Amino acid sequence: MILAGLPIGHRDDTPPRLRAALEESGIIAAEDTRRLRQFAARLGVRLGGEQGARIVSYYDANERRRAEELLTDLRAGRDVLVVTDAGMPGVSDPGYRLVSACVEAGVPITAIPGPSAVTTALVLSGLPTDRFCFEGFPPRKGLSTRLAELADERRTMVFFEAPHRLAATLAAMAEAFGADRRGAACRELTKTYEEVRRAPLGELAQWAAEGVRGEITLVVAGASRTGASRDPGDLAAAVADREAAGVARKQAIQEVAKRLGVPKREVYDAVHK
Numbered sequence: 001m002i003l004a005g006l007p008i009g010h011r012d013d014t015p016p017r018l019r020a021a022l023e024e025s026g027i028i029a030a031e032d033t034r035r036l037r038q039f040a041a042r043l044g045v046r047l048g049g050e051q052g053a054r055i056v057s058y059y060d061a062n063e064r065r066r067a068e069e070l071l072t073d074l075r076a077g078r079d080v081l082v083v084t085d086a087g088m089p090g091v092s093d094p095g096y097r098l099v100s101a102c103v104e105a106g107v108p109i110t111a112i113p114g115p116s117a118v119t120t121a122l123v124l125s126g127l128p129t130d131r132f133c134f135e136g137f138p139p140r141k142g143l144s145t146r147l148a149e150l151a152d153e154r155r156t157m158v159f160f161e162a163p164h165r166l167a168a169t170l171a172a173m174a175e176a177f178g179a180d181r182r183g184a185a186c187r188e189l190t191k192t193y194e195e196v197r198r199a200p201l202g203e204l205a206q207w208a209a210e211g212v213r214g215e216i217t218l219v220v221a222g223a224s225r226t227g228a229s230r231d232p233g234d235l236a237a238a239v240a241d242r243e244a245a246g247v248a249r250k251q252a253i254q255e256v257a258k259r260l261g262v263p264k265r266e267v268y269d270a271v272h273k
Contacts, residue, residue, distance in 0.1 A: 001074055001102055002081045003095060005088040005114025008215075009190035011042050017112045023049045025081035027073055029058035029066065031094060032085050058082065058094055067098040074107045086215075087117055092136045092160055117189055117217045118158050124196050125156075125184035125219035132156040138169050147176035151258035154222040161216045170205035173220060177201060178259050182221040188214040224261045232270035235262070239271050 179202030
């Protein structure tokens with residue numbers, strides 16, 4: 001089986017190995033078969049060559065069932081190429097279940113690497129790249145809880161987000177990480193209207209509130225490594241703000257401690273003094 005990363009925007013980023021695989025594979029599993037055919041047409045590539053390829057859909061809703069079918073083909077000695085709309089299969093896209101099944105069955109797997117929105121946004125963000133983590137799409141439910149868990153993450157963080165949820169997510173990040181935490185919103189990477197907006201999270205949230213279109217990748221700086229103490233009055237005021245928003249005092253103390261990078265006991269003492 002071959003996992004192939006498709007260009008995230010510009011078709012000229014297509015590597016020669018991907019062109020060859022599209023022309024030579026007998027079975028191609030695609031997240032969106034229509035978009036795959038359009039992509040091949042723009043490249044001037046005939047899928048499956050003269051004999052033609054059997055093209056099957058492989059997306060979230062049918063991933064489990066389709067993985068079993070494709071594994072049967074692979075065990076029979078047939079070549080299978082797996083692609084998604086853009087980027088690498090298995091990275092916030094279908095692919096993981098099939099890879100796991102192939103590993104368990106002893107079916108050989110290889111990959112044709114390609115452009116990645118994760119690393120492209122990371123290097124364009126201007127934020128530290130020596131250590132980073134990919135968090136995928138933030139959850140629709142429990143967003144505040146997830147972000148609170150990441151408030152003291154010291155690595156640079158990379159997220160995907162849908163344009164219609166971007167403003168709310170950035171506002172929640174500004175609340176959880178601090179409005180002054182550095183970030184970058186990368187839009188339409190490698191495409192005609194590529195834009196990278198670098199600013200504190202509070203400013204990015206205001207910008208997104210006006211409405212943003214296109215594919216979005218967010219890069220957020222990690223928590224400060226200094227863990228320096230803050231003025232007790234400022235700590236108490238920060239907790240009071242969270243309580244005014246309806247957060248219980250114990251949870252407010254925990255959130256403020258994580259966001260500001262100070263010990264929880266220090267925040268607790270500031271509040272009760």
